[in-house]
Amino acid sequence: MNNLKRRKAANFIAMTLASLCAAVGLALLFIILYDVLVEGLGSLKPRLFTQDPAPPNIAGAGGLRSAFLGQGLLTLAASIIGVPLGILGGTFLAEYGRHLRICRFISTLSDMAVSIPSIVIGTFAYAILVKPMGGFNGWAGAVALAIIILPIIVRTTEEMMSMVPWALREAAFALGAPYHKVITGIVWRASMSGIFTGVLLAIARVAGETAPLLFTSFNSNFFQLNMSRAVPSLTVSIYQYAASPYESWVGLAWAAAFVVTILVLILNIIGRIIVKMRKRD
Amino acid sequence: MEDLLSVNKLDFFYGQNHALKDVTLPIKKNKITSLIGPSGCGKTTLLRCFNRMHDLYPNNRYQGEIMMEGENILGDRVDVIKLRNSMGMVFQKPTPFPMSVFDNVAYGLRLKSIRNMSVLKEKVEKALRQAAVWEEVKDRLNQNAQGLSGGQQQRLVIARTLAVEPQVILFDESTSALDPISSKKIEELMVELKEDVTIIAVTHNMQQAARISDYTALMYIGSLVEYDDTATIFTNPKHKMTEEYVTGRFG
Ligand SMILES: Nc1ncnc2c1ncn2[C@@H]1O[C@H](COP(=O)(O)OP(=O)(O)OP(=O)(O)O)[C@@H](O)[C@H]1O
Ligand SMILES: [Mg+2]
Numbered sequence: 001m002n003n004l005k006r007r008k009a010a011n012f013i014a015m016t017l018a019s020l021c022a023a024v025g026l027a028l029l030f031i032i033l034y035d036v037l038v039e040g041l042g043s044l045k046p047r048l049f050t051q052d053p054a055p056p057n058i059a060g061a062g063g064l065r066s067a068f069l070g071q072g073l074l075t076l077a078a079s080i081i082g083v084p085l086g087i088l089g090g091t092f093l094a095e096y097g098r099h100l101r102i103c104r105f106i107s108t109l110s111d112m113a114v115s116i117p118s119i120v121i122g123t124f125a126y127a128i129l130v131k132p133m134g135g136f137n138g139w140a141g142a143v144a145l146a147i148i149i150l151p152i153i154v155r156t157t158e159e160m161m162s163m164v165p166w167a168l169r170e171a172a173f174a175l176g177a178p179y180h181k182v183i184t185g186i187v188w189r190a191s192m193s194g195i196f197t198g199v200l201l202a203i204a205r206v207a208g209e210t211a212p213l214l215f216t217s218f219n220s221n222f223f224q225l226n227m228s229r230a231v232p233s234l235t236v237s238i239y240q241y242a243a244s245p246y247e248s249w250v251g252l253a254w255a256a257a258f259v260v261t262i263l264v265l266i267l268n269i270i271g272r273i274i275v276k277m278r279k280r281d
Numbered sequence: 282m283e284d285l286l287s288v289n290k291l292d293f294f295y296g297q298n299h300a301l302k303d304v305t306l307p308i309k310k311n312k313i314t315s316l317i318g319p320s321g322c323g324k325t326t327l328l329r330c331f332n333r334m335h336d337l338y339p340n341n342r343y344q345g346e347i348m349m350e351g352e353n354i355l356g357d358r359v360d361v362i363k364l365r366n367s368m369g370m371v372f373q374k375p376t377p378f379p380m381s382v383f384d385n386v387a388y389g390l391r392l393k394s395i396r397n398m399s400v401l402k403e404k405v406e407k408a409l410r411q412a413a414v415w416e417e418v419k420d421r422l423n424q425n426a427q428g429l430s431g432g433q434q435q436r437l438v439i440a441r442t443l444a445v446e447p448q449v450i451l452f453d454e455s456t457s458a459l460d461p462i463s464s465k466k467i468e469e470l471m472v473e474l475k476e477d478v479t480i481i482a483v484t485h486n487m488q489q490a491a492r493i494s495d496y497t498a499l500m501y502i503g504s505l506v507e508y509d510d511t512a513t514i515f516t517n518p519k520h521k522m523t524e525e526y527v528t529g530r531f532g
Binding site for chain 1: 365366
């Protein structure tokens, strides 16, 4: 009985602590969201999307159109590099390499890579793609973002594909299907929505990144989408504008932050909805 | 009676695990052969030798031979994909692919590069009719096959197997996960299919083995105990163990 009481007390303390931590986390999240919402909505103007950056002293002018496009371009380029590599890598780990010890090791490494601070990846991209090229460039930024999404996609692909029952593969083999057709026609199809969700969440993860871009593609105040030069970036602009002494720039930063937050939120919500729908059937 | 397959001194190893020991038995053409025996005796293992399913996993090893039309199908030079085309397999649980009913049945045909839609339609319908499931699915050919009932799924899987016109179909306890009515339908189907194919069926259900099979093989711890025509096995077996097993006194 004494033992039971002690366990109950321990349970109570653990639960209280955990709930408290969750409450603090949630409260902070909501304060941030609230702030972004109020300040962002207050400064949200059409010119944010229609005009390019202007000097702070011109009243009622200037937006971040080029930064939106630049950020989109970087994210797109990162996805084009990272998504196929990630899916193919995850496929290898789940299928051809599932018995190899090295593949188990790679899986573990990918899990660790997911939590590498993104600024470290930014400095890595700086060392291999900015310094040798002689200056900031879009490719370096795209590669840095691609390196961030790669392990996420590798691992979700691997996990989603491993969840497909072996019986399904065997049924296809039993009809005389070669392995690559079993993978593309059966396993990918069965795990498609899971892989898609992983891709979406990975992209959401980098769409709002600043740190890996600071040393790579940096930022540009001009409408310029040439990937071999510095590319305008929304997040880096937010970073610079928010820290500036000019009220109009700070307002633009809030508005842009609001838009990025909403976009990332939407991506995440779509991802969660797909996960939920999968669970149901 | 003509032998389609003959298993000669077959041994099989899962790594160190010696799962089949010196198994020799014939498989008669256009007949149903039942494999029976207590759990873990090697029925599934033997069945999966016929379509070389064991090749999918490392460290599995065959020794001995299974002859089919003058060729050892366990040989190194055998085209496993071609072999599997002629050896259909139906598993215990239904395995519909995550695609439409039509695409499920067409899967094997498309693997053989049959693309012509009217040919596909014709063959899919024929297979579904043969598997006695056409009436139930003809209005939902474009719906996801995973929405069918378990019994319908199992007959769909049989149709998918039949579509590629195999010589042999291997059934591994294919009715054990189904309700009595569905399982009766599949039993009747198996008997009808004898016209076109040779059937090897693993079952735990003694009545089923007695009802549908022409020949029966009893296995025990990896070895073949007795093989004979079903009537003999069930009424006048040579081995005491067989008698005890089929009457349910052991196993
Ligand atoms: N993949 C495997 N690796 C190692 N040993 C295995 C493997 N599959 C089966 N075995 C072993 O081989 C023996 C035969 O197994 P098998 O699955 O063929 O039996 P079974 O007669 O089909 O049994 P059940 O009636 O329960 O399905 C068993 O001892 C089993 O533990
Ligand atoms: Mg079995």
